[in-house]
Amino acid sequence: MVETIAVLGAGPAGLMAAYELAKAGKTVTLYEKRKVEGGLCGTTVFEGKHGTYRFDFGGHRFITHDPDLLQLVEDLVGDDLLTAYRKSVIRFRGRTYAYPxxxxxxxxxxxxxxxxxxxxxxxxxxxxxxxxxxxxxxxxxxxxxxxxxxxxxxxxxxxxxxxxxxxxxxxxxxxxxxxxxxxxxxxxLPTRDATPRTYAHSYRYPKYGFGVIFEKIAREFERLGGTIRYETQIDGMECNQNQITALFANGEKIVADQYISTISLPDMVRLCGGTSALKFRGVRFFCMPMETENISDNTWQYLSDPHIMATRLQEPKRRSPYMSPTGHSSLMLEIPCDPDSDLWNMSDADLFKRACIDLDRLGVPSKLATGEYFSTFGAQAYPLMSVGYEIEREKAIAYLAPFNNLIQCGRQATFRYIFTDTAMEMGQMAARSVLNGQDCRRAIFDHRNERTVIETQSVA
Missing domain, CATH: 1.10.3110 (protoporphyrinogen ix oxidase, domain 3)
Structure with a gap:
């Protein structure tokens, strides 16, 4: 019988797994390497000279086909859960194209x-x-x-x-x-049905940033008796032929009956003594308060020109007006780059100079910047789906399969590009697998893995 459960990672999947298990009365400890929960769905608060700014790790929206999941988020966030509308454009060679x-x-x-x-x-x-x-x-x-x-x-x-x-x-x-x-x-053609079939116009978004959803889940998990250990880095796993017998974190040996992990698939393989060729693409998020009430009416702008270092330009207040102080706005540049590359290692001061050049090229006056700026980083933001990645992914899954008390779930841990609601559903599946005593690991890896577009119109 499973008595103690260790959940590794306090992102959407890990938090949902821990929450469901605690709700069922299980003894659960959640281990998170950062100081706060949320993972890449968290929100960073920046105190600027004009007031408080909030920046997500990229552009998040809550869309889901699952009415129960929507109800949970609505119950947790309450009246602070807003309905927002997406407007996007493509910028290329000095021209701006509507999207769609x-x-x-x-x-x-x-x-x-x-x-x-x-x-x-x-x-x-x-x-x-x-x-x-x-x-x-x-x-x-x-x-x-x-x-x-x-x-x-x-x-x-x-x-x-x-x-x-x-x-x-x-x-x-x-x-x-x-x-x-x-x-x-x-x-x-100008008809009523001219919109792409999967374009989600509206979505739900918390008043004070996407990370609020996961802050609420974390506090509810603790209220149910769960424990969160922040700033805890998983350094290794102790394994036998078909069991994870312990994990090592911050120099401490930790023993549990069941392990639910959101650690990336290749990293978990390495922690368990194997090797994996799977890789991720990193992203540096460069955040800038601006001396203006609005930059544009676009939620985000896709930047297709290769000489522009970012792929997307976002204005957080387009999701919620509370993301910036009254009368001011902010920008976030999403800059794809890998750890230890020049763009990754560049100082914020030097990156600000480059960002200003790019903004001026895009017709956004860099003189509107307050001169404040900072970066956040996602070293494993996107699974790198290179040709043949499916073979390497299956090798990694097969390597971990004999450890019957280990369940992988979430974007990084299943090496899938998925939206937040799917990651949360994976966490729920992992918890129910433990509670029901059923091996659902393959179903979790394949959850919503159809070869069709994965953005869908939300029930919200």
């Missing part, structure tokens, strides 16, 4: 050569077979070379740090909300 594509904007904005090339591709694509060899071939065989070279190639290479020919087609099939160039053409 709209016929009037495209005809008015796109250069003649791009429109002509896309038209020619539209005429020839019906004679090509879909090619799923890589991200590049997936896009070219469905959308044509013109759109690939203009909107996908440079942005994707900047985001992942690799040639799109070496990126798995899975990334395209799960992230591109249109089927092919014919679908683009159909949806550009």
């Amino acid at each position: 594509l709209a016929l009037g904007n495209l005809l008015k904005t796109a250069p003649t050569a791009l429109l002509a090339g896309a038209g020619l591709d539209l005429a020839t694509l019906p004679f090509q077979k879909p090619d799923n060899t890589s991200f590049a071939t997936w896009i070219e065989s469905r959308f044509g070379k013109t759109l690939y070279r203009n909107f996908f190639e440079g942005y994707t290479a900047k985001l992942w740090g690799i040639d799109p020919k070496n990126l798995s087609a899975d990334w395209a099939s799960q992230r591109i909300s249109l089927l092919d160039l014919k679908d683009v053409a159909r949806r550009l």
Whole structure:
């Protein structure tokens, strides 16, 4: 019988697993390496000269098809859970395109050569077979070379740090909300149904930042008798043939009957004595208070030009007006880079200079910056879905499978690009697996892993 449970990581999946187990009366200790809960769904508070600013780790929105999960979040956050609306644009070569594509904007904005090339591709694509060899071939065989070279190639290479020919087609099939160039053409027509089928216009968002959801879950977990040990780094695991017998953290040996882990899949393999070739893409989030009430009406701007260091520009107050002091705004630049790279190691002062150059190029006056800035980092922000990653992922899953008291869940731990609600559902599945005495590990790894777009309209 499982008496004591150790949950590793206080992000969405770990917190949900710990909460469900504590609610069932189990003895649970949650170990978190940072000073606060939330993981990459946390919110950082910055006290500036004009007041309090709040920045998430990237751009989060709560969308879900699960009414019970929505009800839980609504109950925990209460009246501070707002409804927000998304508006996005694509910035490329000095032009601003509406996202999703709209016929009037495209005809008015796109250069003649791009429109002509896309038209020619539209005429020839019906004679090509879909090619799923890589991200590049997936896009070219469905959308044509013109759109690939203009909107996908440079942005994707900047985001992942690799040639799109070496990126798995899975990334395209799960992230591109249109089927092919014919679908683009159909949806550009001014009809009521012209919006891509999976575009979530509205979403729920806490008044004081996305991390509030997980702060509330953490406090409820503690109220139920659970324990959270912050600033606890997992250094190793003690294993026998089919059991995790102990873990080592901050020089201490910790023994539990069951281990639920949100530690990344390759890191857990290494902690248990194995090797893994799986890799992640890191992101540096550069945060800047601004001396203006509003920058734009866009939730985020996709920055496709390769010479612009960021991939997205976000204005946090577009999600909630309470993310900045009254009369002021802020910006966040999402800069893909890996640990120990030049961009990762660059000082905030030097990065601020580069950010100002990029903002001026984008038509956002850098003189509006207050001169305050800071960075947050996500070393394992995105699973790197390079060609052949599925084989390495299965090797890692197989290596950990014999340890029958270890359950992996969450984005990093299952090596999946998933949204927050899916990570929370994985945590719930892990908890129920323990409570019911059933091995659901494979189901957790495969949860919502269909080869379709994973952003869906929320029940909210």
